[in-house]
Amino acid sequence: MGYAAPLETAESISEIAFAFMGSKALFAGLHVDLFSALSEKPLTAEEVAASTGLDVDRATTLLTALTALGLLTRDGSGFSNSPAAESFLVKGKKYDFGDYLRFQIDQQMYPFMTQLNAAMTGSLDELQVASYAEWFSDPEQARLYSRSQHAGSLGPGRGLGKKVDLSHARTLLDVGGGTGAFSISLCKIYENLSSTILDFPTVAAVGRDFIAEEGLSDRIRYQPGNALTDPWPQTADAVLMSYLFSGVPGKSLPGLVRQSFATLTPGGRCMVHDFMVDESREGPKLAALWQLQHTAFNPQAKSVTSDYVAGLMEAAGFIDIEVSVMIPGLTMLVHGRRPD
Numbered sequence: 208m209g210y211a212a213p214l215e216t217a218e219s220i221s222e223i224a225f226a227f228m229g230s231k232a233l234f235a236g237l238h239v240d241l242f243s244a245l246s247e248k249p250l251t252a253e254e255v256a257a258s259t260g261l262d263v264d265r266a267t268t269l270l271t272a273l274t275a276l277g278l279l280t281r282d283g284s285g286f287s288n289s290p291a292a293e294s295f296l297v298k299g300k301k302y303d304f305g306d307y308l309r310f311q312i313d314q315q316m317y318p319f320m321t322q323l324n325a326a327m328t329g330s331l332d333e334l335q336v337a338s339y340a341e342w343f344s345d346p347e348q349a350r351l352y353s354r355s356q357h358a359g360s361l362g363p364g365r366g367l368g369k370k371v372d373l374s375h376a377r378t379l380l381d382v383g384g385g386t387g388a389f390s391i392s393l394c395k396i397y398e399n400l401s402s403t404i405l406d407f408p409t410v411a412a413v414g415r416d417f418i419a420e421e422g423l424s425d426r427i428r429y430q431p432g433n434a435l436t437d438p439w440p441q442t443a444d445a446v447l448m449s450y451l452f453s454g455v456p457g458k459s460l461p462g463l464v465r466q467s468f469a470t471l472t473p474g475g476r477c478m479v480h481d482f483m484v485d486e487s488r489e490g491p492k493l494a495a496l497w498q499l500q501h502t503a504f505n506p507q508a509k510s511v512t513s514d515y516v517a518g519l520m521e522a523a524g525f526i527d528i529e530v531s532v533m534i535p536g537l538t539m540l541v542h543g544r545r546p547d
């Protein structure tokens with residue numbers, strides 16, 4: 208059974224074709240902090256215009272679009288947040304992920320999609336970004352991306368710590384570890400664990416502050432560099448590569464798994480966490496779309512399945528290979544052990 212029913216109508220194609228307009232309506236609402244303005248109190252278009260500083264006609268157009276999308280509701284002359292907008296898009300609410308959508312998705316991922324046609328045909332020009340290394344050579348881009356990513360990875364980091372037993376590990380190598388969300392979560396669970404994060408210098412500059420804020424600067428350190436070309440630490444009891452495979456050329460993946468094996472101490476664990484699609488290539492939809500998104504700025508990326516990653520581990524000599532879902536519909540974890 209596939210995930211999506213085969214489409215039958217022109218309308219269903221239009222839904223897909225025009226979906227970007229809805230994305231942008233949402234991002235514009237976040238940009239002017241509209242959902243916070245509407246929190247727990249219905250407002251008329253004039254009141255919204257006054258509180259957001261928007262022209263009243265433009266405010267009315269945006270409010271109408273967001274209501275048509277179901278993000279807002281209309282009662283009499285007032286507009287209100289839908290339950291989802293109230294829970295997830297109002298600043299300061301417990302589950303608010305508005306900043307992630309504003310910064311990483313609207314300001315970075317959305318513009319990258321305008322490169323997709325050229326990335327697909329292999330005709331990006333030299334001004335367009337074609338790798339994380341190029342993208343993050345700009346410290347501001349590295350900062351913007353890494354800060355949003357950090358918040359999104361703390362929870363999955365805790366989930367990983369429960370799925371894989373690292374109680375015997377003393378040292379973790381977190382390759383492409385970003386600002387250290389996984390290392391922080393794992394070091395909090397495993398008191399004897401220390402981590403080395405291998406990531407670009409611009410990312411390390413942001414991450415050191417996050418790690419200091421957690422009081423973990425004595426246990427988590429950076430080795431700034433490019434994981435594909437610079438040396439790795441000599442040994443580690445565990446190696447983690449989370450969202451690295453989607454961001455590097457597909458042809459480098461077998462080498463990264465072999466290098467993990469060579470770095471690990473006997474009995475050590477290699478863990479790969481990333482967007483992975485089913486072997487049938489029918490979905491999940493968001494995993495498939497995130498892989499496509501990465502192709503827009505990393506045209507050499509490979510759309511991987513968990514079987515493919517498990518096969519790389521087996522070929523490198525790992526045993527006890529296990530596959531599990533991390534973020535349902537989005538990411539998988541594949542991990543294996545270097546024999547004792």
Ligand SMILES: Nc1ncnc2c1ncn2[C@@H]1O[C@H](CSCC[C@H]([NH3+])C(=O)O)[C@@H](O)[C@H]1O
Pocket residue numbers: 339340343353356357360382383384385386387388389405406407410432433434435448449450451454455
């Ligand atoms: N060649 C590379 N060498 C080192 N780091 C890389 C390379 N390519 C991508 N990255 C990093 O991979 C990270 C992907 S974002 C994922 C961050 C973290 N592992 C997490 O799961 O939350 C970014 O921080 C990139 O800078």
